Amino acid sequence: MPPYTIPLVNPVLDDDDLKNAICAIKSGRISNKGEFIDEFEHEFSKYVGKKYGIATCTGTSALHLALTILGIGKGDKVIVPSLTFIATANAVRYTGAEPVFADSSQEYWCVEPRDIENKISDKVKAIIVVHLYGHPCDMDAILDVANRYNIHVIEDCAQAHGAEYKGQKTGSFGILSCYSFFGNKIITTGQGGMCLTNNEELAKNIRILRDHGMSPIKKYWHEVIGFNYGITNIQAAIGVSQLKKLNELITVKRKVASLYNSLIKEVPEITMPPEKLWAKNIYWLYCTLINNGSVERIARYMTEHGIENRPFFYPVHKLPPYNTNLKLPVCEALSKKGLCLPSSALLTEEKIEYIVDNLKHALNSST
Numbered sequence: 167m168p169p170y171t172i173p174l175v176n177p178v179l180d181d182d183d184l185k186n187a188i189c190a191i192k193s194g195r196i197s198n199k200g201e202f203i204d205e206f207e208h209e210f211s212k213y214v215g216k217k218y219g220i221a222t223c224t225g226t227s228a229l230h231l232a233l234t235i236l237g238i239g240k241g242d243k244v245i246v247p248s249l250t251f252i253a254t255a256n257a258v259r260y261t262g263a264e265p266v267f268a269d270s271s272q273e274y275w276c277v278e279p280r281d282i283e284n285k286i287s288d289k290v291k292a293i294i295v296v297h298l299y300g301h302p303c304d305m306d307a308i309l310d311v312a313n314r315y316n317i318h319v320i321e322d323c324a325q326a327h328g329a330e331y332k333g334q335k336t337g338s339f340g341i342l343s344c345y346s347f348f349g350n351k352i353i354t355t356g357q358g359g360m361c362l363t364n365n366e367e368l369a370k371n372i373r374i375l376r377d378h379g380m381s382p383i384k385k386y387w388h389e390v391i392g393f394n395y396g397i398t399n400i401q402a403a404i405g406v407s408q409l410k411k412l413n414e415l416i417t418v419k420r421k422v423a424s425l426y427n428s429l430i431k432e433v434p435e436i437t438m439p440p441e442k443l444w445a446k447n448i449y450w451l452y453c454t455l456i457n458n459g460s461v462e463r464i465a466r467y468m469t470e471h472g473i474e475n476r477p478f479f480y481p482v483h484k485l486p487p488y489n490t491n492l493k494l495p496v497c498e499a500l501s502k503k504g505l506c507l508p509s510s511a512l513l514t515e516e517k518i519e520y521i522v523d524n525l526k527h528a529l530n531s532s533t
């Protein structure tokens with residue numbers, strides 16, 4: 167056992183991030199205004215291929231703003247995948263609307279477009295799709311359902327910065343897309359988020375809503391009840407330098423995944439993470455399915471051997487705040503079998519071999 171724990175993920179921070187943070191502090195503009203915020207919004211939206219970016223304090227607040235600006239509230243329903251981080255569903259609840267949970271694809275684990283269609287009703291106003299663990303959703307199929315039923319598509323890209331569907335970046339498909347820059351995401355500002363859109367009117371109004379509902383032309387005149395959801399200039403400064411590393415980080419993450427795959431493909435008990443032909447997975451987390459054997463036991467073995475790991479999300483429809491009787495067989499089965507392995511861009515080949523060796527030992531030791 168190594169004298170340290172191999173972390174699940176860690177932020178990749180360097181002197182450029184430090185330099186930018188210092189620059190923001192020295193400028194005296196440390197709160198919700200400053201040049202780095204403008205630059206971060208501009209550069210990140212350009213990277214994804216959307217016209218406007220509105221930076222926020224978290225990914226969750228970005229989702230809340232996106233739903234609110236589309237007029238979603240009490241009496242409305244929003245379809246969300248059940249296999250996601252709870253924030254996707256909570257943002258719907260914040261508006262007073264109800265999340266309707268959809269099942270996952272057996273093949274690539276994101277929301278299953280056919281089940282979206284099953285869950286449509288008159289009350290459904292939008293769907294939030296989640297590019298889970300770095301793999302994109304099937305956007306053609308999703309946009310097809312959304313267009314036929316005239317509902318909005320919001321992309322939750324918190325786990326998929328730079329992932330691609332048919333060569334086009336995730337986050338460029340929906341009317342709005344939301345990002346998180348939390349410390350465990352592929353690039354980070356500590357805490358932070360962003361809404362992207364091509365719609366000028368929506369962009370303008372999201373900005374107002376983010377900044378206490380204050381009129382952009384008449385200071386301290388508030389037309390609506392807004393939120394205090396801005397990012398700080400210090401965080402945005404780090405975001406600017408982080409973004410410059412994103413493509414390189416994606417390359418390294420994909421290399422880590424292919425090293426894992428080459429070692430794991432011989433192990434019949436384990437399913438490797440998917441990458442459909444139309445997908446560019448960024449492998450935010452390298453996730454496997456343990457097809458026979460107790461995930462709990464294997465996870466414990468790995469932890470005892472200094473390897474941090476994480477089971478899949480619990481299906482949100484089974485968590486106490488939502489606790490529905492709904493049966494979503496695919497996501498329930500995936501959730502029981504899924505195990506995420508260390509996925510840091512800083513992993514060495516040696517460590518990956520150590521991790522896979524331990525995984526094989528864990529599978530073979532039957533207690």
Ligand SMILES: *Cc1c(COP(=O)(O)O)cnc(C)c1O
Nearest residue numbers: 224225226251253254324346348
């Ligand atoms: C991390 C995450 C969020 C929330 O982002 P925060 O910045 O932590 O608020 C939302 N959705 C998904 C899918 C996430 O992984």
